[in-house]
Amino acid sequence: MAMRKISGLKxxxxxxxxxxxxxxNYSVLREDWVVQAKDKVVEIVQIDVxxxxxxxxxxxxxxxxxxxxxxxxxxxxxxxxxxxPIPKEAQKISQQLSNHVEEVCFKELLSFxxxxxAEQAETLSKEAKKDKPIMWHFLKTLNSCKQLxxxxxxxxxxxxxxxxxETVATLEKMEHFTFQLWLQVVSxxxxxxxxxxxxxxxxxxxxxxxxxxLFPKTKCSEEILKTESFQxxxxxxxxx
Numbered sequence: 418m419a420m421r422k423i424s425g426l427k428x429x430x431x432x433x434x435x436x437x438x439x440x441x442n443y444s445v446l447r448e449d450w451v452v453q454a455k456d457k458v459v460e461i462v463q464i465d466v467x468x469x470x471x472x473x474x475x476x477x478x479x480x481x482x483x484x485x486x487x488x489x490x491x492x493x494x495x496x497x498x499x500x501x502p503i504p505k506e507a508q509k510i511s512q513q514l515s516n517h518v519e520e521v522c523f524k525e526l527l528s529f530x531x532x533x534x535a536e537q538a539e540t541l542s543k544e545a546k547k548d549k550p551i552m553w554h555f556l557k558t559l560n561s562c563k564q565l566x567x568x569x570x571x572x573x574x575x576x577x578x579x580x581x582x583e584t585v586a587t588l589e590k591m592e593h594f595t596f597q598l599w600l601q602v603v604s605x606x607x608x609x610x611x612x613x614x615x616x617x618x619x620x621x622x623x624x625x626x627x628x629x630x631l632f633p634k635t636k637c638s639e640e641i642l643k644t645e646s647f648q649x650x651x652x653x654x655x656x657x
Contacts, residue, residue, distance in 0.1 A: 455514055462503060463521045469499045470529040477533070489557050492533075493564040500526055501568075516575045523569075523576050527584045530565070534591040545598045552602070558595045562588045 473495045480488040504519035537558050544550045566588040569581055 455517065458507070458514065459517050459521055462507075462518050463525060466499065466503070466522055466525045467528075470496065470525060473499065474529065474533055474536075478536070489553075489560065492557075493561045493568075496526070496529070496565060497568050519574060520576050520580070523574075523580050523584065526569075527580060527587065530584060530587050534562075534587055537591065538594055541595060541598050545602050550602055552599075555595055555599055555602075559592060562592045562595070566592075 473492065476495070477492050480491065500522045503522055504515045507518040508515035541555060541558060544554055566585055569584050569588075572581070574581075
């Protein structure tokens with residue numbers, strides 16, 4: 418009689434879907450599916466972000482000689498626009514997924530910035546050696562680094578501190594390198610003007626005017642000349 422009651426209970430549980438064994442197996446399968454789905458989403462995000470950032474870098478290469486406002490702001494605006502919305506979308510599914518996605522995005526951002534700064538260092542080094550380097554390129558680089566650094570530093574996130582620190586350090590290193598090239602250009606220009614000063618009867622030392630002449634005569638350049646960064650360069654020129 419007892420065996421018959423147990424068999425009846427088993428049948429009832431199986432029929433009602435409340436079997437402990439079935440519930441346990443379903444829970445394991447569900448957790449496994451969630452993990453696999455999350456990993457797949459993260460993998461897709463990583464591929465898409467890497468591809469998008471590579472397009473931004475390619476666009477930056479193509480805009481190397483363009484003196485327009487769009488070109489001046491495109492790198493940092495496009496980069497932030499690529500990274501920022503993805504974790505917010507993932508948050509609609511779960512906070513945990515959003516955290517994972519955000520960390521992947523910032524890892525790709527760091528990799529992107531390492532490539533960008535390496536290319537810019539080479540490009541600006543070549544530009545600085547010219548008799549009349551286009552200073553617009555230097556200010557654009559400084560501005561892009563400044564804006565991206567502020568974005569990373571102001572980010573309220575659970576990302577590993579080491580990733581954020583390395584990203585900021587990469588940008589600060591590029592800022593320092595670019596500013597040192599600025600000073601070298603100013604120093605070389607001041608030296609040439611100083612030599613001309615003693616060779617001519619017209620004793621006027623017009624370094625500021627000479628610096629401004631290195632910028633193309635465009636609206637974008639006129640706006641740059643009014644920026645704090647350019648005024649810092651003029652001050653440094655007076656102390657050369």
